[in-house]
Amino acid sequence: IRKIVERVAALRSKKYRRGAFYMRPRRSAPPRTGTGGYGIRPYDFVFDQREKTPPHLLFFILRNGGAAYPMIPQEYIQEVVRRNDIEEVIGQYVQLRRRGRTATGLCPFHNEKTPSFVVYPDTQSFYCFGCGAAGDVINFVRKYNNLGYVEAVKQLAGRAGMPLPEEDDRESRARQRLLEINRCAARYFYENLNAKTPEAAMARRYWKEKRGLSDAAIRRFGLGYAPEDFGGLLHYLKRRGFSEEELETSGLVKRSAKGNLYDIFRHRVMVPIIDVRGAIIAFGGRVLDDSKPKYINSPETMVYHKSRTLFALNIAKKSKNRRYILCEGYMDVISMHEAGFDTAICACGTALTPEQAKLLSEYADEVVLSYDSDEAGQKATERSLGILGSTTLKVSVLSYQGAKDPDEFIKKYGRERFEMLLNGTANPTEFQLKKSKAKYDLRSDDGRLSYIREAIEILTERGVSPTARDVYAGRLADETGVSKQAILSQLNGALQAAARRSYRKEQRDLSKEGIASDIRVPYTSSGESALGAANAARQLAVAMLQDPEQVPYVRARLDMSTVLVPEMQRALEAIFRCVDEHLPLNQTSLQQMLDEAAFRQLAHGQAYNHDIRLQRQDIDMYLDRLQTAKPISEQVKGMSDGQLESYFANLGKKKGARPAETDE
Secondary structure: OHHHHHHHHHHHHHHEEEOEEOOOOOOOEEEEEEEEOOOOOOOOEEEOOOOOOHHHHHHHHOOOOOOOOOHHHEEEEEEEHHHOOHHHHHOOOOOEEEOEEEEEEEOOOOOOOOEEEEEEEOOOOEEOOOOOEOOOOOHHHHHHHOOOOHHHHHHHHHHOOOOOOOOOOOOHHHHHHHHHHHHHHHHHHHHHHOOOOOOHHHHHHHHHHHOOHHHHHHHHHHHEOOOOOOOHHHHHHOOOOHHHHHHHHHHEEOOOOOEEEEOOOOOOOEEEEEOOOOOOEEEEEEOOOOOOOOEEEOOOOOOOOHOOOOOOHHHHOOEEEOOOEEEEEHHHHHHHHHOOOEEEEEEEEOOOOOHHHHHHHOOEEEEEEEEOOHHHHHHHHHHHHHHOOOOEEEEEOOOOOOOOOOHHHHHHHHHHHHHHHEEEEEHHHHHHHHHHHHOOOOOOOOHHHHHHHHHHHOOOOOOOOHHHHHHHEEEEEHOOOOOOOHHHHHHHHHHHHHHHHHHHHHHHHHHOOOOOHHHHHOOOHHHHHHHHHHHHHHHHHHHHHHHHHHHHHHHHHHHHHHHHHHHHHHHHHHHHHHHHOOOOOOOOOHHHHHHHHHHHHHHHHHOOOOOOOOOHHHHHHHHHHHHHHHOOOOOOOOOHHHHHHHHHHHHHHOOOOOOOOOOO
């Protein structure tokens, strides 16, 4: 606290420089009351960029939509991390199990069945040995909630009851402007749907007559209409103060080959895509007839990532029902809600993703797959079963006949009949066996054998219980006329073969693991010595992270030209820069200076050495390994005759050569 007070006091007398930014007192600073234990408000100063940005910050400015991390004082960021224990925060999102000094759980950033995600309370960091995700508590919140760095800091600051910083957050402002553009566009589409024009009347007939939607459903989903006008939305938004650059990044307008902007959505009924927080993040547009392309969707933007978005989840999450219905498209979802099934959702994009499955598992206990009955819908069902099988969700498949999709089925047979189908849904094994049986002619011997072979492959998959295998073996016997004992014998053989394959794969994966398994040396520096040198450089970085007092010792003896991997060069330079700028030598400081590849190198080494304390003799060994990995021509360059003679004499001793005899 004393350092913060002294720094702010210094700001009043002179400008204090950090990197390419000058901090100056904020002229309209509020009274210094209610300081939350600081004695001063940490946001009583702002940042001005007065000179060219240094290269090591340019990467972050571009990556974060113009927001560089130093816009929030470093002391404030470090205090946010100190006040938010990483195990406690991550434990709110991931079920962790304590194992000595660490905690493990299933990684939230990729699908897995065996925990490889580790939290290290000692270093306030996390690392996934499966996908390589790593960082501190800020990076976790940022990745998990799809936030910018500044937004993640603010969220954690609010959690800790800290006063929020007021900084020039260009990333946050750009996001807010984009959300405001989408909100204005939704209003424009809704107003045009209710306009007194012939084409608006046609759009209303589409929603009300063809789709059978009520006015309440149209309002609930914010449905609208984009008129046949190349510049209607463009001029509407420009009149509200949005620049052409902002509109172009929104995905609502496009620039022609001649350089003119025009509306992307024209003569289409419009569906806004809303996230779980209630913000409009994108749009989908459908033609009123059967012309092509039938659907046009917004491109991905700073606020819209289709692989992480589920349509209508903002409505479904309000339901008390924990059984969700996963449909193929948003038109099906809207029709399902109109029929009273308020947990219907669909994946944005062409197929369900692991990120969407993870998001769904936060709100649902059970998922019913309700895709179209055509071939594309059945393939989508199979893909989704594979992805949902890695979650804790109970999964079932809706099977119906006499209609191509749920919307058509409800219109033909009514809501009650569809609800009966929902209550009688098949489990994934049932669905796959039924689909397999339909492929073969069971009247022929070849058809029966092929069906049995494929059915046994299905029954050997993980998740099928021994009891279920026995039941399905009996059914296979009845369907094919083959004895149940013969089918069970073949099934047991297949299970043993699958277990052997799984064991061999596990051994292959283990053989690829190790402290240097992820290092990729340059093509021109291949070989075991190069790999050893690359690992030595990373071990030196880990040693300095474990004991910052070793930094001067390493820095004085390390020849940076011996560091072969560019990512490790950047990592070592960042460590030295932390010391020069008197910053804490931890992941919080380093992840603000490094790109993801270099940061992962450091995090990987730190995770593998968590239980190993590297000593001075280890440092000397790694320094020597780096030096000896250099080609001899490089090592002897610039040596005097005496130094050369001594060098080769020592080299001979290491190889066990006898000293040369001399004449007396």
